[in-house]
Amino acid sequence: MEGQIIANAFHHAYWGFPIATYFWLVGASAGSFVISTLGWVFGIKKYKSTAFFASNMAIALLLIVPIILIIDLGKPFRFFHLLMLPSFSHWSAPMMWGSLFILSYPIGMMFYSYFVYKKNEKWARILGILAVVLALCTHWYTGVVIQLNPSRIPNHASVAPILFLTGAYVSGIGLLNICLWIRNYFVGPDSQVSTGLIADMARLMLYGIVFDLFLLWNEFLQMTYGFGEEYTMLYDVLLGVFRWPYFYLEIVWGLLFPLIILVIPKINRQLPWLLLASFMCATGVYGMRIWWVMANFYYQGHY
Amino acid sequence: MGERVYGFNGVSPSAGKPGRKRFAMVIDLRRCTGCNACTASCKTAYDVPLGASRIWLMEAETGEFPNTKRNVLPRLCNQCDHPTCVRNCPTKATFKHPDGYVLQRYNRCIGCRTCMVACPYNARHFLPEYRRDARNPRNVADKCDFCIVRVTRGLAPICVTSCTGGAIIFGDMNDPESEVSRTFLDNKTFTLRPEMGNAPQVFYIGLNEKIADPEFAFHHRSKQLHRRYNTFKRNSEVGGEMAGNIIDTDMGLVGLIRQGLNNFRTFFKDAPHKIFRGLF
Known part of the structure; x- marks a missing residue:
């Protein structure tokens, strides 16, 4: 027995909860920034009042990201190797693209926030378009980092980045709703966000939930009809060892319960229910980040 | 050089760069006794930390009494021709040497562990903060390098030298007279997980399909x-x-x-x- 342990019969989970947290933070940031741009870029005027707060929240969330990423590196002070163009940078590596996105995205958001603050329509729109593309790219790349590994079974699918982006959208709106509700206690009546607006944002979240469930259903189908490894991964890992983050936390708590709340006509415009649904979505997506990062390590760790 | 016989899984040894050597390995599992000498010698030679290995043995018992068999599979970096670890490394810390090795540059590695995620063979490990010898690299990825420091000095890799059954055969595939070339041509060989598209360059003779299967490994561990x-x-x-x-x-x-x-x-x-x- 000891012989097998010493001879490394098992392998390690190389990325853990810190990386799952990073994925969640980047996603929530991208999601809240998309809402921020609805008013100034896409011309839906009722969302203009939330733009400045949502953008700043996205910046604040994204400021935590480099700390987690850099500390999680084995050699934190070597993070500048990623920026040593062109000798060190390896363009076929998604992490290389991501390091550029993570650098440029907050800068774009900061300029956008500044012009929103100054109420400069033209430049807020231009920089908003730029920053929202960067926001989507930043989260798209986190999906791609996991996707482009052929042996990581549930992750090596073209649906991966879209699933990531949908989760980001849902969790971003959920977190933003809660933060806007907390903000209402600290600002004057003129700046407060109405329950109606929160309900409208929750409606946007509902579309994301439906699309997320649709994508998960597709992935589920593929894995049930897939080859042996996919089948094992689904039934023994995701619905077995990882049932808590995958099934209970993400699907039941994070998607199905909010879906039920948001489709019942009587309660889908009442603040407590909206906040509950938002909280469920924001936390439920963390379950997706956990299984997405770690389930493949668990499965392949036996090989 | 004669025409090469393709392996059962359709993976042929790469011709490599013209005029260069092409180091590859053939492991004859019929001769492997599972003595762990390769593991022990490698760990000693490279001060591989506890809990990680450059070469290790997968073991599985198959069959039912009295027809049982203990299968042993030495595993190491496959020095792939199309390595996903190289493709995914953001700082070019790992690279494919023209002679066939996949090597790691410790001074470039940032320790992001993307290469380990990318490797389908779990062939990479992370060097911990605390090493027995403080001069050894820490907090970076490491892997089997086909003992390049020995091979460039005319010695065989340490696992080949220490193999008690003579199961591990190493050499230049571009040399038709080399033992590894002849063994490869004369036997039906298999590779691990050929469907990953990495073109692994470690070939097995007499590979048990069960133990080579990750799904079997997943269910088999007690x-x-x-x-x-x-x-x-x-x-x-x-x-x-x-x-x-x-x-x-x-x-x-x-x-x-x-x-x-x-x-x-x-x-x-x-x-x-x-x-x-x-x-x-």
Whole structure:
């Protein structure tokens, strides 16, 4: 027995909860920034009042990201190797693209926030378009980092980045709703966000939930009809060892319960229910980040 | 040079760069006794930390009494022709040498562990903060390098030298007279996980399809071994969490929360060491 342990019969989970947290933070940031741009870029005027707060929240969330990423590196002070163009940078590596996105995205958001603050329509729109593309790219790349590994079974699918982006959208709106509700206690009546607006944002979240469930259903189908490894991964890992983050936390708590709340006509415009649904979505997506990062390590760790 | 016989899985040894050597390995499992001499000698030679290996043995018992068989499979870096680890490394810390090795540059590696995620063979490991010899690299990825320091001096890799059954055959595939070339031509060979598209350059003779299958490996490991391994990881300070930690088998909600808390605890515990001690 000891012989097998010493001879490394098992392998390690190389990325853990810190990386799952990073994925969640980047996603929530991208999601809240998309809402921020609805008013100034896409011309839906009722969302203009939330733009400045949502953008700043996205910046604040994204400021935590480099700390987690850099500390999680084995050699934190070597993070500048990623920026040593062109000798060190390896363009076929998604992490290389991501390091550029993570650098440029907050800068774009900061300029956008500044012009929103100054109420400069033209430049807020231009920089908003730029920053929202960067926001989507930043989260798209986190999906791609996991996707482009052929042996990581549930992750090596073209649906991966879209699933990531949908989760980001849902969790971003959920977190933003809660933060806007907390903000209402600290600002004057003129700046407060109405329950109606929160309900409208929750409606946007509902579309994301439906699309997320649709994508998960597709992935589920593929894995049930897939080859042996996919089948094992689904039934023994995701619905077995990882049932808590995958099934209970993400699907039941994070998607199905909010879906039920948001489709019942009587309660889908009442603040407590909206906040509950938002909280469920924001936390439920963390379950997706956990299984997405770690389930493949668990499965392949036996090989 | 005669026409090459393609392996059962359709993976042929690459011709490599013209005029260069093409180092590859053929492992004859019919001659492997599972003595672990390769593992022990490699660990000794390269000071491979506890809990990680450059070469290791997968073992599985198949069949039912009295027709049982103990299958042994030495595993190491496959020195792939199309390595995903190289493709995914953001700093070019790992690269494909024209002679066939896939090598690691410790001074470039940032320790992001993307290469380990990318490798379908689990051939890479993370060097922990605490090494027996402080001059050894720390907090970076490491892997088998076909003993390039020995091979360039005319010696065989240490696992080949120490193999008691003569099962591991190493050499230049571009030389038709080499033992590895002849063995490869005369036998039907198999590679591990050819469907990954990495074109692995370690070939096995007499590979048991069950033990080569990750799904079989997943189902075969006993719960007792899981528990022993998790206890070993929890009780040893070797490398801490940064060297990786397997998730508990009987995870449940409590196990999941404990895993998360442990992850964050060691994440913050390791941070000052990495920042102030392991500087560059």
